[in-house]
Amino acid sequence: xxxxxxxxxxxxxxxxxxxxxxxxxxxxxxxxxxxxxxxxxxxxxxxxxxxxxxxxxxxxxxxxxxxxxxxxxxxxxxxxxxxxxxxxxxxxxxxxxxxxxxxxxxxxxxxxxxxxxxxxxxxxxxxxxxxxxxxxxxxxxxxxxxxxxxxxxxxxxxxxxxxxxxxxxxxxxxxxxxxxxxxxxxxxxxxxxxxxxxxxxxxxxxxxxxxxxxxxxxxxxxxxxxxxxxxxxxxxxxxxxxxxxxxxxxxxxxxxxxxxxxxxxxxxxxxxxxxxxxxxxxxxxxxxxxxxxxxxxxxxxxxxxxxxxxxxxxxxxxxxxxxxxxxxxxxxxxxxxxxxxxxxxxxxxxxxxxxxxxxxxxxxxxxxxxxxxxxxxxxxxxxxxxxxxxxxxxxxxxxxxxxxxxxxxxxxxxxxxxxxxxxxxxxxxxxxxxxxxxxxxxxxxx
Ligand code: MV4
Numbered sequence: 491x492x493x494x495x496x497x498x499x500x501x502x503x504x505x506x507x508x509x510x511x512x513x514x515x516x517x518x519x520x521x522x523x524x525x526x527x528x529x530x531x532x533x534x535x536x537x538x539x540x541x542x543x544x545x546x547x548x549x550x551x552x553x554x555x556x557x558x559x560x561x562x563x564x565x566x567x568x569x570x571x572x573x574x575x576x577x578x579x580x581x582x583x584x585x586x587x588x589x590x591x592x593x594x595x596x597x598x599x600x601x602x603x604x605x606x607x608x609x610x611x612x613x614x615x616x617x618x619x620x621x622x623x624x625x626x627x628x629x630x631x632x633x634x635x636x637x638x639x640x641x642x643x644x645x646x647x648x649x650x651x652x653x654x655x656x657x658x659x660x661x662x663x664x665x666x667x668x669x670x671x672x673x674x675x676x677x678x679x680x681x682x683x684x685x686x687x688x689x690x691x692x693x694x695x696x697x698x699x700x701x702x703x704x705x706x707x708x709x710x711x712x713x714x715x716x717x718x719x720x721x722x723x724x725x726x727x728x729x730x731x732x733x734x735x736x737x738x739x740x741x742x743x744x745x746x747x748x749x750x751x752x753x754x755x756x757x758x759x760x761x762x763x764x765x766x767x768x769x770x771x772x773x774x775x776x777x778x779x780x781x782x783x784x785x786x787x788x789x790x791x792x793x794x795x796x797x798x799x800x801x802x803x804x805x806x807x808x809x810x811x812x813x814x815x816x817x818x819x820x821x822x823x824x825x826x827x828x829x830x831x832x833x834x835x836x837x838x839x840x841x842x843x844x845x846x847x848x849x850x851x852x853x854x855x856x857x858x859x860x861x862x863x864x865x866x867x868x869x870x871x872x873x874x875x876x877x878x879x880x881x882x883x884x885x886x887x888x889x890x891x892x893x894x895x896x897x898x899x900x901x902x903x904x905x906x907x908x909x910x911x912x913x914x915x916x917x918x919x920x921x922x923x924x925x926x927x928x929x930x931x932x933x934x935x936x
Pocket of ligand 1: 720
């Protein structure tokens with residue numbers, strides 16, 4: 491097992507990783523920018539290193555500072571968390587070049603999944619279902635027109651280097667294609683420095699369902715079922731559920747079997763999430779994330795697993811020690827992401843937290859680095875807490891979430907707690923019958 495783990499992140503996820511390390515008996519090194527000197531992840535770490543000024547590019551994204559911090563503290567592994575450098579294959583390579591273990595997949599797999607065209611080609615060869623579309627990159631307008639005609643409008647032009655919703659353009663009919671083509675290519679070139687694009691049939695009312703997997707370094711691959719992440723606004727998820735209210739257990743088992751067999755063939759290791767669009771009873775793979783995700787706790791609650799502990803054990807070379815048959819799904823879990831934003835305008839509301847009283851009781855979990863007196867800095871992501879509930883049924887999970895949201899007191903800054911209370915009351919949410927578009931209409935101004 492590792493001697494010491496450096497956590498290359500901040501906020502609640504840095505705390506989440508520290509908690510797993512502490513239970514494994516592994517000392518931790520926190521890194522922080524000058525804006526985060528008083529942050530909870532620094533206070534609770536065994537050691538801490540200041541890695542630079544507030545802007546992330548000069549601190550949490552600054553490879554040399556992070557590598558130096560690991561070397562001077564004698565850390566033999568780095569956990570990247572989510573965001574920042576978590577999906578950067580060059581970082582993973584540099585970490586390994588210093589004979590430090592990167593807690594995550596191989597740089598080769600990170601690179602493959604970072605290229606959405608390569609990721610789709612790999613999944614297609616493994617028998618994972620895809621959205622109908624171009625076989626690879628589309629080189630010119632004539633080819634685009636031929637493919638769009640063949641698959642049928644509406645179509646979506648996507649950047650190969652994109653993901654998370656950036657660099658996409660819809661063409662509803664043939665007359666729209668040329669404009670969409672030009673805009674998508676130009677946006678891809680300026681946003682990612684890579685103008686490669688591909689084409690897919692546009693699905694107009696899908697759900698966003700993702701599958702959590704873990705693979706050890708010895709060829710064992712398991713899945714922990716799905717999360718439904720359809721409740722989003724402008725590609726920011728607000729609420730996630732495990733399992734999906736739209737999915738039957740047999741559909742989960744079937745997809746899981748195809749995916750785990752495929753990832754075993756691919757030699758994938760550590761944690762990963764496959765994203766699918768789900769419409770009319772069909773799954774279509776769109777992207778794979780090679781990191782721990784924000785919403786991993788809902789999976790932890792229904793599967794009774796510590797995914798971060800598993801990531802660390804796997805990276806240290808241990809075997810999973812269980813098979814798919816050992817993984818069970820118990821009840822239902824819901825996560826509400828609480829952000830420091832105005833619940834109506836979504837403008838960020840950094841500032842000092844005067845009162846902080848998190849909810850508690852049976853089946854309630856709060857992952858947060860907040861405390862009374864803490865000043866939320868303006869430099870980073872606005873998420874300040876994840877409220878997760880677990881209950882025997884979806885109905886009881888919603889009831890539990892409503893009462894936990896009533897208890898949650900954060901004062902001094904505005905947060906999205908009141909919005910979450912409204913979502914929990916909405917008939918469309920309560921019925922479970924929603925698509926990726928519902929929340930944007932519900933909150934308005936989407
Ligand atoms: C799509 C789609 C409809 N049809 N692909 C947006 C983010 C990126 N991960 C993929 N995205 C989409 N791809 C086809 N062929 C609709 C979306 C999409 C979306 C997907 C998941 C969650 C939220 C979304 C919001 C808008 C569009």
